[in-house]
Amino acid sequence: MTLTLAMFMLPAALTMPVAQAAEPPPGDDPFYAAPADLASHPNGAVLGTRTIPVLGLPIPVAAWQLRYRTTDSEEHPQLDVTTVLVPPVPWSGPRPVLSYQVPENSLDTRCAPSVTLRGGSDTDMTRIMQDAPFIGEALRRGWAVVVSDYEGPQSRLFDGVTSGRGVLDGIRAARSFPPAGIDAASPIGAFGYSSGAFATLWATQLRREYAPDVRFVGTSAGGIPTDIPTMAQLADGAEGAILILLGLARNEPASRLADLLNDEGRRALRAAGTSSCGADMAQKYSDIHVDDFATVPNLLAHPAFRNAARPNELGRTTPDTPLYLYHSVTDEKIPVAGYTALVDTYCAQGATLTAIHSLFPTHIGAAAGEALGGLNFLADRFAGTPQSPGCVVR
Template sequence: MRRLVGVLVAVGLALGVVSAGPASAAIDSSGSAVILPPDQDPFYVPPADYGSRPNGTVLRSREITALAYVMPIPVHAYQVLYKSVDGHGAPVAEAATVLVPYTSWTGPGTRPLVSYQIADDSLSTRCQPSYTLRVGIGSPTGVGSYEVSMSYQALLRGYAIVYADYEGPHSQFAAGPQAAHGVLDGMRAVLHHAPAGLDPNTKITLWGYSGGGLATTWAAEQQGSYAPELNVVGAAAGGVPAELGAMLRHNNGNLGAGLALLGVIGLARAYPESGVYGILNDRGRALFATNEDACTLDVAVLHPFDRIENYTTIADPIDSPQARFLIDTNNPGQATPRMPYYNYEALQDEFVPAALADGLLKDYCADGGTVKKVRIPFSGHITGEVQGGPGALQFLADRVAGKPVTSDC
């Protein structure tokens, strides 16, 4: 096992998907401009009075060059820092990147906007899309660049795309309310950023997979109450961790154990009042401290088949009051999306059992939701994203076009 893990780490370092240490400044594709990571870049520091401003207010902006690995993406690319609130209602400043095709929109109405939630799944701002889109292959995680490539077909259709740093400035992985607010306020911000040329009333769709599917689902559920003015006409979410307690049990001691540990660290960070820090043993405190700036594979590659209870003073932390607080607060299913919701799951998913989303869809149907259910046979987690992506985008395109949808409820 140690040899296998060593090989995985070596391959990850060679491909640039596992970071070897703390973030440092990167060089842009021209070889001249230095791109600072977010924790060193003054762009991300909000003005002193930002907390009193309305959610979605643009605090500052800049035009950037967005990279697909090493090649500039041929679009207008802007970043906005905007005001939002975290899961406790405290003000936070978050960044969003919007890509707008050079060509004019020739379809009916105004240019649509897709909010694409990358599966950030990290504990560091250097893993978030506002940074990874600028440094491309120089990113400390390959996940961002790979996932951005999944969304390019939307650009080819003429849609604008926004990628929000929805985990917030403290990288609160798996925190549902934080993600919902970050996504919805990111859309508010780019719609009112004049250089992007978007109509505030244009049609919007939500799209994401895995951790991005969780953020998409939370945003879809909360849009009606948190940002009802947004014209969201459809949402597509795949690989959705629809029941966090079951997700922890499924991955604990299995291949996805590192992802489970990432989620625990992210949720404990978002909700210190949960008491998780109080049940950590020495190994747990070291794990939290060592990975406070980790990207996805920094933890996932090093902890396959690990167990959460190896890091706690109690035998079954998943069934503890601390875990139950985190699960109840961050499980999707808190509300039913008002827009049509498309869910696609791989039936052989190693990390996210499709049955978890089945239960969520039943709840939506019982509450009057409009649901499309797609299940992909003979596919695992990654292949399911690739196979399911075109259908998800077509569903969203049909909502933009105003086509009727028949619910699978």
């Protein structure tokens, strides 16, 4: 009864300004500061812990935040934070663990899930509100939930390797934290939508080479960002295109994409780390096109932009875990053609997957309409029900 109440309280709490105002942003919070000996610790090592009230409210769910070491795409050690939620539901045997990747469309750590989940001040709280019912459903089922800040301390949007490694090491950290009651015997599933799906699938692709000790029994992902240049072109004139441009310019200096920014673009890039939550960008750059920030025409088709996007595209490696993927055929943010191509690539590489071309309209519609199918797929994997090899596409 108390957990059912908590599930309903999660989304409602996100509208309460009192709960959102007390916590400092990561730049002012010593918990996010990397220790001087960070590089000496192994990936996934827990370097500090704290308990939190979820959303700043007395919800009956045990919640901790863990600082942990990971390695970014440039092979630099970095400190990430993960939030571990455990429901007061008895479980016979190893408790399942759901690695839940919240969509984080930002270049600013104020928008990280660890901030919003503890009730921090954030102009983009609607991102968590969309996920709260599904996190609540996972907790209702008795699963532990791990929500990592996979973009890391520089909020590296659409950095595939950094995101995937952040997810994997967040699981390692949670698994080595005794109070959570999960360990190496706990089955692990991964779930994410939109930019959360991007991180989820990158983690699934990287698992074998980077974290062979982390084994997923299944992965569910929807609204999957693919063909980043086409996605940016579709979003041009909205904050999404500017987020992608500034993120790739900052993340991929070797592409020389930043050299093609004009004065306004360079000012936006310098400010990105402190004013680039999605909601900030929507207010600040409404009706701004990418070429308004560029010294060359048609920047989104320029080789520098494509070179920055290319190493972060999904599909380079075949996931070795059963997949459940879904995408609206009328997705207005991420064209379904890229999803279909990714499914074809995974199937040609021998993946085991179920792929849904969803009839739920729009990007947000498929997020709400298909999530239960994704959670049920993972519930079957947690229960030990085998998935038949091969591809089922519908």
